[in-house]
Amino acid sequence: MATIYFVRHGRTVLNEQRRTQGAADSPLTPEGRRGAEVCRDYLADAAFTRAYLSPQGRVQETGGILLQAHPGAVPMNLTGLREYNYGIYDGGPDPEMHAALPAAQHLPAVLAGTHPGAPGGIAARDYLADIDGALARILTDLRDGARAGRHDENVLVVSHGMTLMTLIARWVSMQIYGMAPMANCSVTTVEVTPTSGDGAPRLLAWAQDPAHQGVTFPATDLSAALEGVDPVPIDWEHPEDPVPMTDAAAGDRA
Numbered sequence: 001m002a003t004i005y006f007v008r009h010g011r012t013v014l015n016e017q018r019r020t021q022g023a024a025d026s027p028l029t030p031e032g033r034r035g036a037e038v039c040r041d042y043l044a045d046a047a048f049t050r051a052y053l054s055p056q057g058r059v060q061e062t063g064g065i066l067l068q069a070h071p072g073a074v075p076m077n078l079t080g081l082r083e084y085n086y087g088i089y090d091g092g093p094d095p096e097m098h099a100a101l102p103a104a105q106h107l108p109a110v111l112a113g114t115h116p117g118a119p120g121g122i123a124a125r126d127y128l129a130d131i132d133g134a135l136a137r138i139l140t141d142l143r144d145g146a147r148a149g150r151h152d153e154n155v156l157v158v159s160h161g162m163t164l165m166t167l168i169a170r171w172v173s174m175q176i177y178g179m180a181p182m183a184n185c186s187v188t189t190v191e192v193t194p195t196s197g198d199g200a201p202r203l204l205a206w207a208q209d210p211a212h213q214g215v216t217f218p219a220t221d222l223s224a225a226l227e228g229v230d231p232v233p234i235d236w237e238h239p240e241d242p243v244p245m246t247d248a249a250a251g252d253r254a
Contacts, residue, residue, distance in 0.1 A: 002192045032185075053075060054083065078243075103220060111229055142192060170231045172203050
């Protein structure tokens, strides 16, 4: 069995200002860096062989801190781990985005691949295809590792709230939308059988919050809104080509 540790990035300036990030970006706050450091120590014994990161700055900063405890892990960037692009709402007040894209209507349409995207943003089908490429790459690498005799690999995936929940919901269980919210620097653990076609994922732990960072948005149980939603099947046939991180991008590991 292999194990994937999914971590949401640390708290950022825009998080604390209650502004929508998406394709926008902002650095970690001092509290966000503290959360990443606590999470680093929490995961210190996981013995990661590889790490997959969103190329966005807040994830690069978080990943650099987490990997200080894992100097032997090979970090790679995957564009499919980027956050959802909210278009004209990126960088604006959260209430403005929520009013335009109410979660109970927006999220089901994204999962079903029918949402056209916010103005200037990304269509649901394109967003899901990007996520699938990233997930297919991670599973392909785990499968190759198993064939080489590395059956019990641990890998780290650092990404964003919307993207991680979308990935895990479609792959593992839609029931996560009725569970605890995914705090900054929270850890979700999934056990995988790499030789199985879809990895036969099994949720071991959901959104553990070792630094007690909590969330900066109103948490809502969306289970009822998702009843009867048929999410787009995962495309396993087009794994993304990863981009190895440069020494400069991994500077926080020093």
